[in-house]
Amino acid sequence: MTYSHRVIFNFNENASLQNWETLDDVVMGGRSQGDISLSPQGHGRFSGSVSLENNGGFSSVRYSPANLEVEPQDQIKIKLKGDGKRYQFRVKHDQQAYESYITYLETTGEWEEITIVLNDLFPTFRGKNLNQPNFSHNSIQQLGFLIANKKAEDFELLIDKIELI
Template identity: 55%
Template sequence: MTSKIIFDFNKDSNIKEWRIVNDGVMGGLSVGSFSLSPNGHGLFEGEISLENNGGFSSVRYRFDKLQVTKDSYIIILLKGDGKDYQFRVKDNSSNYYSYITTFPTTGEWEEIKISLKDMYPSFRGRKLDQPNFSKDYIEEIVFLIGNKRTENFKLLIDRIDLN
C-alpha cells in the first residue's frame, strides 16, 4: 500500500478544518489553540486546568474517508514538549467513541509510528469492551492532552502520513 498524506503542514496550509475541543464541553476551564507556527508547522498549545472536573484539550481533523487495512499505520513527524499525548482515530466521525493510543514526546523532532490495530476503543477515558481497531476506513484524527495535572503544553506537527 502506498503512503497517503493525511496532512502536510507548511506556511500556506489551510488549517480551518482543524477544530479545538476543550473540556469546556463538560464545564472545564482548559484552553487550547491551533495555529500555524512561523515555520509553517501545526501548533497545538495551551493550558490544562483541572478546575470544574476539567483536564483535557484536543484538536480534531476530519477528512474524506481513507481506506486502511489491518496492517495500516500512521507516521507522525512532530516535536512535543516531553509530555504524553493521545492520538485518536475514528472510522466514522459520528461514533461516540474513539480508538486511542498514548505516546510520549522527547522535546526533539521525532517520528512517531502508530499501528491502527494496536489502538483500543475508549469513551470519556474508559476502555470499552470491544476489539481493537479493525475497520476499513478512517475519517477523523485527534491529538489530545489530558495527563490529570495542571500544565502548559506545546506540540508542533509537521506531517501525518497513512501507510
C-alpha cells in the same frame, strides 16, 4: 486497497487549518484552553493550557479528512515535536461513533517520527477503556491529539506531517 505513503496532512506555511478544530473540557464546564495554529516555521502548533477547575482536565484537536480508506494493518507515521509530555493520538472510523481508538505518545522534546499500526489502537470513551476489539475498520473519518494528564499544565505539540504508510 493499500497505497504507499499517502499524505493525510502536511503542515506548511500555506496549509489551511479549515478542517481542524479544537475541543476542550469547556463543553463540560471545564476551563482548559487549546488552539491549533501554524508556527512561524509552518508547523502545526497545538498549544494551550489544561485546567483541572470545574472537573476539567483535557484539550484536544481534531482533523476530519474526507473519508480516508484504510486497512486495519496500515500504519500512520507522524513527524512531531512534543514538549516532553504525554499525548493521545486518536482516530474515529465514524464521526458519529461514541468510541475513539487511541494510543499514547510519550514525547521527548525533540523532533521524532512515530509509527502507529492502526489495529494496535484500542477503544476508549471519555477516558475509559472499552471491552471491544482494537481498530478493525476500513475508514478513518477523524483523527487528532488529546492531552489529559490529570494535572494543570501548559502544553505545546508541533506537528510536521501525518502520513498513511
